[in-house]
Amino acid sequence: MVRPIYIPIQVKDAIQNHLNESITRGLRAYESAFEDEDVLTGHLFGLMKIDEQNVIIDDLEVGGTWKWSIDYKKFGGRGKGAPESIIGADGIFELSLYRGDEEMKKSLLFQSKLDWQSRDEKLYLQCSKLITWLGAATIINYTQDELESYSIEDVIANHGRKPSEMKPLIQLLGDDFINCFIGDSDLRYDAFTKRLIWLDRDNETVATKFNINRRLKINVTAPRRFPFQETKIDKIISxxxxxxxxxxxxxxxxxxxxxxxxxxxxxxxxxxxxxxxxxxxxxxxxxxxxxxxxxxxxxxxxxxxxxxxxxxxxxxx
Known part of the structure; x- marks a missing residue:
């Protein structure tokens, strides 16, 4: 289920501009990291990582200093029992909005490919596993000119062939993901227990072991709102x-x-x-x-x- 997460347009614009700049810089490193998907992903997500930034909003209801940051974490490696061989994904995008002590969160699984052009039997199998999280999973393809994203249902329909319909990664993250058009609010990764947790169709919360490889997390903190204080009453009237x-x-x-x-x-x-x-x-x-x-x-x-x-x-x- 996708529950809307309100983020002011000024904050969204700041995040999107940073992502766009990072992706542009990351594409410049494509030649040197062409033969290693893991190196390219690490370099790209490392560029996206940024310490806390402030955006001052002048608005009566949601005004104040909004903060945002992007964190990148690499957890595991490849090999037997790697996450992509178990659930079909090798990483996760997360969006968290903090309002005082409350946190609203949503997640999007991803499987990354490097210069994917022809039919890929392995990717086809990975997408067939990701169908469990339909609407909260995507495919990312690194090319020399563009960082592309594809829906898993299109890849499945094409039996692992590259679909004709593509969406730039900057649009997927900076627009669709932040605006809650994709991803799921009941899907999350617990880094401490190394579990992927979600709500299934029977309204049961289930979990599976998931030694995630990479996580890119967008954090947004709303202005601190003090708890409601009890109003001093001078007189009780009938x-x-x-x-x-x-x-x-x-x-x-x-x-x-x-x-x-x-x-x-x-x-x-x-x-x-x-x-x-x-x-x-x-x-x-x-x-x-x-x-x-x-x-x-x-x-x-x-x-x-x-x-x-x-x-x-x-x-x-």
């Missing part, structure tokens, strides 16, 4: 007293302070009187009529203040 305790409303919301002429002010006054004047609500219980009377008094006070301001402004001009 339902009958509610009308005596109006919300501290800013009357500028009614455009009183926006009037620049007495004519504009009269129009605003007529509009507000039509809504709030107590005479228009005489059929209501007296308590409500009294509430309108009190509210209209406050409006009239603001109107009087604005009227004096307009007169002073006119006399000074």
């Amino acid at each position: 339902a009958d007293e509610i009308n005596k305790h109006q919300l501290n409303t800013d009357l500028n919301d009614f455009n009183v302070g926006n009037a620049n002429t007495l004519k504009e002010l009269r129009k605003i006054q007529a509009k507000l009187s039509k809504v709030f004047h107590p005479d228009r609500h005489a059929s209501l219980p007296q308590a409500q009529v009294d509430l309108f009377s009190e509210f209209m008094k406050q409006i009239n006070n603001e109107l009087d203040k604005q009227k004096e301001y307009i007169k002073r402004k006119k006399s000074n001009s």
